[in-house]
Amino acid sequence: ESRQYAYGCQIQGIESRQYAFRFFLDFPEGAKRNDVSLPAERIYFISSCWLADDEAVIGRARKRRDEIVKSLEQIKLDIEEIQQKSSGFFERAMAFRQSFDLVERRGNFVAQLEELEQKYPLDPAKIIHGPNDIIFAKEGAIAVKRLRGTMGTREQYHWVGTFSFNEFFEDE
Numbered sequence: 001e002s003r004q005y006a007y008g009c010q011i012q013g014i015e016s017r018q019y020a021f022r023f024f025l026d027f028p029e030g031a032k033r034n035d036v037s038l039p040a041e042r043i044y045f046i047s048s049c050w051l052a053d054d055e056a057v058i059g060r061a062r063k064r065r066d067e068i069v070k071s072l073e074q075i076k077l078d079i080e081e082i083q084q085k086s087s088g089f090f091e092r093a094m095a096f097r098q099s100f101d102l103v104e105r106r107g108n109f110v111a112q113l114e115e116l117e118q119k120y121p122l123d124p125a126k127i128i129h130g131p132n133d134i135i136f137a138k139e140g141a142i143a144v145k146r147l148r149g150t151m152g153t154r155e156q157y158h159w160v161g162t163f164s165f166n167e168f169f170e171d172e
Contacts, residue, residue, distance in 0.1 A: 009049065016119040017057060021049040021136065038144070038160065045163055047140030050121050052133045061120035068113045075106045130168045139164045 007023035023045050030040045052058075079102050086095035121127040121135045130136050143157040 012048070013119050015057070016061070017051040018119055019049050019051075021047045021140075036161070041144060044143040044145060044157060045140055046143060046157075047163075047165075048137040049130070050135045052121075052129065052135045058120060058122070061116060062122055065113065065116050065122055068109050068116070072106060072109050072113070075102050075109070078102055128165050128168070130165075136165055136168075 004026040005024060007021070009019040009021050012018045012020050024042050025045070026042050027038065028040050031038045031043065079099055082095045082098055082102075086092045117123065121137070126138055127135050128138050140163055141159050142161040142163050143159050146156050146158055148154050148156050
């Protein structure tokens with residue numbers, strides 16, 4: 001049974017309208033689920049949320065994602081073509097430089113794609129729509145806070161598990 005709680009949001013990306021969504025629950029008698037138990041303490045839940053009232057922002061991010069995916073597919077085809085065409089020693093040496101450039105470009109595109117997918121709610125399987133036009137990441141981290149450092153003055157969060165949102169209920 002939890003008796004106290006609080007939540008807060010902090011802007012993470014102005015362009016993407018992404019917020020860090022954090023809340024805690026106090027468990028004065030501890031918490032137990034399956035074979036895991038936690039002592040009586042405050043449990044922190046950490047996730048992300050986005051404002052969904054501007055579909056144009058998400059639309060631009062989806063368009064950019066599609067462009068990156070298309071570029072990655074083209075790079076894959078180009079690498080395969082280079083590998084098929086280079087049969088002799090000199091051809092392979094020339095193809096090596098082209099392949100190297102393509103692999104480097106692929107790495108840059110993969111990094112851009114990962115950043116885009118982290119900043120924007122693009123995958124419907126990883127998000128859930130909540131009240132008031134807010135989109136939540138379905139999964140988040142569960143943490144406990146410990147004091148470390150000289151005289152226990154530095155706070156550290158230790159991840160102890162994950163949680164997921166399944167459904168939201170709105171007050172009527």
